[in-house]
Amino acid sequence: MTTSTSPPDTRREPPETGDERAMLAGFLDWHRETLRWKCAGLTDEQLRTHSVASSGLTLLGLVRHLTEVERWWFLPFLGEEPEPVYFTDDKPNDDFDALDTVPPAEVFDRLAAEVERIRAGVASIGLDAEFVRSGKAYSLRWVHLHMIEEYSRHNGHADLIREGIDGVTGE
């Protein structure tokens, strides 16, 4: 394992006091940016590398998966039914696994575009707004918290995968 220099860190810290909305959005954006930071400066081959031998996870697979997760939880608030981008009913794990179908640069651009329109679309919607799926109601507040834990947990995977690729660590 080689030791590399961490890529430049341009992430913005979430607000430390103040209203709930800005704080939830701030934590979520920090983790969205953290996933990008964990992927920065790597080749396409490295992004597709299973560096933790016992796990099939890759950094590119995580980015593809989070694209699906963003759409799954936020698009109902934009009045859209989320259709899968990278997987199918027959191959439900292809977001993690079918890494040769779309070039990595396009995968990153797609996630950035989805996040941008989601951020703009929910900005004027209250945290108490709800949508119903399979008979269960979910508030926009819950979706923010869930997305923070979702990104955080996958960023924990990204920590170990990145360290396995080139030795880079960092919170």
Next chain:
Amino acid sequence: MEVRRTHTRPAAGPAAADHEPVAARAGPPPGDVERSWFRCRVAGEDAPPIFYTQAQPDLDIDPPPDADPDADFATWRAEVAACDAAVAGRDLDDTFVSRTDTLSLRWLYGHMIEEYARHNGHADLIRQAIDGATGE
């Protein structure tokens, strides 16, 4: 808190005491993180570190060979209860000072959720490497 409870799952496995971590991320549960934030900084208690010392600041994340997992898990669970009690009744807008920063209790809950969730991500891969067990 679901994320907090999730951290107890590895304790149930027989392999918890003799694992080979995939990276230097193993260690006892984050009792010191809980204590330093909720009891020391929010509640102002003068509680010393549990698992590490000034001379050996990484003893929490790199436990000594004679560390007792059962005792460490019990210590952590007790610390969680003490932390919950220490901040019970406080408002989420209440603030406290950490070094030079003023932070709200709301921020701390948000931070602890990301802290546990990220370490649970580490735990996912460590546990899978130990015995193949996976699960969200």
